[in-house]
Amino acid sequence: MNEERELAINPIVQTSVQHNSQVVSNIRNLTASLFGVAAGTLGLESYPGFIFYLVGTLIVSGLVFTFRADGKPSDYFHRPLGDLWGGDVFSGLSSFVLTWTLFFGLVRA
Amino acid sequence: MAFLGATLNTVGLVFLTHAVYSTHEHTATSPSAPLPLDIVIELLASILVLSAGIVLSSPALKPIQWAQWSGKISREGRHGEGKWTREGEEILSEGDPYSFLGLDGGIGGQGEGRRGFWDVRAKRKEYEAWAKTGGKS
Numbered sequence: 001m002n003e004e005r006e007l008a009i010n011p012i013v014q015t016s017v018q019h020n021s022q023v024v025s026n027i028r029n030l031t032a033s034l035f036g037v038a039a040g041t042l043g044l045e046s047y048p049g050f051i052f053y054l055v056g057t058l059i060v061s062g063l064v065f066t067f068r069a070d071g072k073p074s075d076y077f078h079r080p081l082g083d084l085w086g087g088d089v090f091s092g093l094s095s096f097v098l099t100w101t102l103f104f105g106l107v108r109a
Numbered sequence: 110m111a112f113l114g115a116t117l118n119t120v121g122l123v124f125l126t127h128a129v130y131s132t133h134e135h136t137a138t139s140p141s142a143p144l145p146l147d148i149v150i151e152l153l154a155s156i157l158v159l160s161a162g163i164v165l166s167s168p169a170l171k172p173i174q175w176a177q178w179s180g181k182i183s184r185e186g187r188h189g190e191g192k193w194t195r196e197g198e199e200i201l202s203e204g205d206p207y208s209f210l211g212l213d214g215g216i217g218g219q220g221e222g223r224r225g226f227w228d229v230r231a232k233r234k235e236y237e238a239w240a241k242t243g244g245k246s
Contacts, residue, residue, distance in 0.1 A: 013178045015203070016171035023167050031160045037125065038156045041132045042149065059157070063164040075177065076170040107133050 012078060020076050024064065025088045031060045032092030033099045040103025053096050054089075061085050114166025121159030128152040179205065 035056040039049045061084060065073060073080035077087075128151040132144060172178045182205055192200040 011175040012173050013171070013175050016173045016178055019168075020170045020173065023170060027163055027167055030163050034125075034156060034159055034163075037129065038152055041129050041152055042144065056156070056160070060160050060164065063161055067161075067164055068167065068170050075172050075174065078173060103129070107129065108136060 016076075017078060021083060021087065023068070024084065025091070027060060027064060028057070028088040028092040029095060031056065032096040036096040036099025037103050039096070040100045040105075041107050043104065043108050044100075049100060053093065057089050057092070058085075111166055114162045114164075117158050117162030118166060119162075121155045121157075121162055124151055124155035125159060128155055 032053070035053050038056075039052050042052075044052055064084060065071065069076045069084065073084045077083035128148055131148050132152070135142070135144060135148065172181060182203065185202075187201045187204040189199040190202050194200060
């Protein structure tokens with residue numbers, strides 16, 4: 001009820017929300033395969049590889065926070081924690097694993 | 110900003126290619142030795158530069174609060190965003206969705222404004238003044 005009233009007073013533009021989440025998911029997909037290249041070339045195996053991915057996404061979230069959201073994520077995301085810091089982390093995981101194994105096989109094996 | 114992003118992307122790609130190729134050479138010649146530190150640093154630096162370039166070359170986010178969004182539109186108006194269709198028409202940014210109501214002209218403004226909110230007395234006075242001058246505009 002409270003949130004409903006809040007949305008009635010300060011309405012949210014749906015097209016902007018879609019645009020922002022699309023931008024974030026684009027960045028995530030591109031950088032996830034990039035981190036896969038790095039993890040495979042470094043020869044990371046098992047948990048260190050996944051930790052590398054999580055650290056990398058955190059850095060990318062920080063970059064988006066500074067350069068795209070101007071340090072005010074609540075202006076651009078309805079739920080900053082879920083949409084910016086945690087947005088699309090696990091959808092990028094599959095492309096990360098793909099390039100990770102590919103470059104591990106190409107460079108290391 | 111787009112130029113900076115493209116530059117960072119190019120530089121990052123060059124260094125990334127070099128680092129991966131160096132790793133390939135290193136593992137091909139001495140498979141058991143650990144990776145030298147300079148290759149690791151080059152790889153991590155290139156990844157960082159590339160992700161910064163990707164973030165900087167991505168399109169700008171749009172404010173989601175209606176007040177800020179519409180304020181931005183009315184400040185900047187419709188303008189080109191550097192994209193064209195295949196027919197050569199420029200793609201404009203989104204405009205005021207309620208502009209068809211014609212509220213901008215308004216009562217105090219120069220234009221007609223919305224018909225239902227016409228200031229009839231002012232229009233009549235305007236017409237009388239025009240008629241007194243002999244019908245010349």
